[in-house]
Amino acid sequence: MAAPRDPLRVELLPGTLDLLILKTLSVTPMHGYGIAGHIGRLSGAALRVEEGSLYPALQRLKLKGWVTAEWRLTPTKRRARYYALTPAGRRQLAHEVSAFDQLVAAVRSVVRPA
Amino acid sequence: MAAPRDPLRVELLPGTLDLLILKTLSVTPMHGYGIAGHIGRLSGAALRVEEGSLYPALQRLKLKGWVTAEWRLTPTKRRARYYALTPAGRRQLAHEVSAFDQLVAAVRSVVRPA
């Protein structure tokens, strides 16, 4: 079996965090801790969202009107702040997905020219 | 013919600029202006590297020992500062290409779950 190794941390490029959060919330409203867990799981633990990045990001998204926040109780009776995507947030998500794809294509055209 | 339109500017994600510069210099030594032109051309004008981003980036790369700088004359007899990749720079390039690919894969696994 392979030797245990560090969990291959991929540094987050600034600008991708909003995209990841919006996408996560497009599935269902979720609280901060849950968002971080969801991103970590789906990425196979490659992406680790720090709380010091997450909460400021959520504030930004709220200010821009892309998400709403509401205190609720978790299934385990814990008090948590649930964030939900607004219609504007959904449009923004589509826009950011497209921008990300274009950027990746552009960078690849330089890194791997035909 | 298509109507003239704005050149579809893709905002550069922080961290990708070094990668683009290193890759460009891996072909042949080049001066700043040439680097910007090369990236713009290969990306189909999608990426536009501003001089205010480029020169500070070149300083960084030089400080880290990934490129060297040398004054020379262009084929058109203009004085220009030619930058060249060092062996450490080449290793860094390989590392950044790999990191970029991993990041893209990780983000996509969240944005487009199987």
Place this chain on the structure above:
DNA sequence: CTCAATCCATAGACTCACTATGGATTGAGG
């Protein structure tokens, strides 16, 4: 009862790209 996990959030440091600016040189077109 203790400790890990779950949940929130802020402050400060730091990296890095962008705008704005400034300057020098060359060649083409008038």
Place this chain on the structure above:
DNA sequence: CCTCAATCCATAGTGAGTCTATGGATTGAG
């Protein structure tokens, strides 16, 4: 000749955004 666009260099200041470090409260398992 003169002007202007293109070629080349570079810095200062700003602002966006992520990270580390920190702090605190609650719940359940052992």
